[in-house]
Amino acid sequence: MRIGILSDTHANYEALSAVVDAYSAERIDAYYCLGDTVGYGGSPNECADVVRKLCTATILGNHDAAVAGRMDYSYYYEAARHALDAHARVLTPENMAWLKGLPYQIELPEYGVGLCHGSPVRLEEFEYIFAPEQARECLPLYDQLAHLTLIGHSHLCKVFALTPTSVEELPPIDFELQPGRKYICSVGSVGQPRDYDNRASYTVFDTDEKRFEFKRVEYDIETAADKVLRAKLERNFAHRLFIGV
Numbered sequence: 001m002r003i004g005i006l007s008d009t010h011a012n013y014e015a016l017s018a019v020v021d022a023y024s025a026e027r028i029d030a031y032y033c034l035g036d037t038v039g040y041g042g043s044p045n046e047c048a049d050v051v052r053k054l055c056t057a058t059i060l061g062n063h064d065a066a067v068a069g070r071m072d073y074s075y076y077y078e079a080a081r082h083a084l085d086a087h088a089r090v091l092t093p094e095n096m097a098w099l100k101g102l103p104y105q106i107e108l109p110e111y112g113v114g115l116c117h118g119s120p121v122r123l124e125e126f127e128y129i130f131a132p133e134q135a136r137e138c139l140p141l142y143d144q145l146a147h148l149t150l151i152g153h154s155h156l157c158k159v160f161a162l163t164p165t166s167v168e169e170l171p172p173i174d175f176e177l178q179p180g181r182k183y184i185c186s187v188g189s190v191g192q193p194r195d196y197d198n199r200a201s202y203t204v205f206d207t208d209e210k211r212f213e214f215k216r217v218e219y220d221i222e223t224a225a226d227k228v229l230r231a232k233l234e235r236n237f238a239h240r241l242f243i244g245v
Contacts, residue, residue, distance in 0.1 A: 001111065001207040002027050005187050007034035007152025009051065010063065011041030011087065012191025012241070013227075015200040016050055018219035019190050026204060032106070034152035034187060035061025035117035038099070039080070040237045041191055042227025044087040048095040060102035061117045061152065062126040067091065068099035071124075079234035086231065111207040112147035112177075120149055120184075128154050135160040135167045135184055148183045148205065148212065155189035157201060157214050177210040185212060191224075192237075198244035 004023050009016045023031070033055045038044040040063075051058055066073035066084045073084060091099070104123040106115045114120065119127040121137050129135050129151060138145065142164045157172035162182045177183060188201025199216035206213075225238035 001029050003111070003113070003205045003207065004028040004031040005034065005115075005150050005203045005205060006031070006190050007117070007187050008036040008061070008155055008189035008192060009033075009041075009047050010036055010039050010189070010191040011044040011047050012200075012219075012224050013041075013043035013046040013050075014220040014224040015191045016047050018217045019200050019202045020050065020054065022202065022215065022217040028204070031055045032115055032150075033058040034115060034150060035059040035102070036063045036152060037061070038067050038084075038087045038091070039063030040083055040228075040233070041224065042231040042233065043224075044090060045092055045095055047191075048091065048098065052095070052098055057106050057115075058102055059106060059115055059117050059152075060099070060104050064099045064102060065126075068096060068102075070100065079237070083233050083237065086233065107146065109146070111205075113205065113207075114146035114149045116149070116151055118151060118153040120145065120151075126153060129160070129184060129186060130154040130156050130158055132160065132167045132169050135162065135169075138162065138184060139164065139167070142182065145182050145184075147177055148185060150203075150205075151184065151186050152189070154186050155192055155194035156186055157188040157195060158184075158186035159212075160184045172214055174211065174213045177212070183212075188214070192240070193244045196244050198242060
């Protein structure tokens with residue numbers, strides 16, 4: 001079984017389209033999305049339509065929760081709130097109902113995989129894991145963790161290998177899962193990468209070979225950025241696409 005896992009599309013239809021095209025060259029049996037289909041970008045409905053059709057299941061992200069009225073986002077900075085409000089106004093009833101029904105977490109025990117948007121600790125708070133000290137907060141849950149926990153949220157590609165008492169950060173490159181360790185892997189962002197690589201990020205997990213693969217693909221950044229500007233969203237949401245931050 002080969003699983004395609006993507007996250008944090010953030011209403012970037014051009015990036016999502018490039019990822020879907022790239023996946024077509026792979027042998028993928030099922031797709032899963034780790035959330036934040038909306039927010040920041042210029043194509044919320046188009047992206048929601050694609051993800052709903054493509055993915056077997058989708059996790060609730062914090063931007064999804066905000067747009068769907070499932071969390072307080074008054075503490076978000078003004079430009080982010082403006083984008084969320086704008087997306088809430090234009091989403092179709094079908095896409096809004098979809099966001100309202102998304103789960104915080106999904107377990108795939110037959111593959112040894114757990115899916116959530118941020119840290120599996122305090123799921124509804126959408127906490128980040130992009131450093132070893134944040135991954136260490138998961139150690140009290142070690143026995144409950146899947147062999148591989150896949151997350152998004154940080155927009156970074158990260159790998160942490162856990163034992164019951166330790167956390168080791170590994171390079172974000174293709175790797176094979178080893179017995180006696182559990183892994184938390186951040187899959188990066190389709191629509192707003194923040195590792196200074198402006199290519200869209202997507203991933204594949206081969207459940208038979210226990211092999212996880214990071215992948216990147218170029219996309220039409222100019223068109224995606226223009227859609228942000230034409231939607232009258234924060235200009236920096238467009239500019240950051242070019243530098244991947």
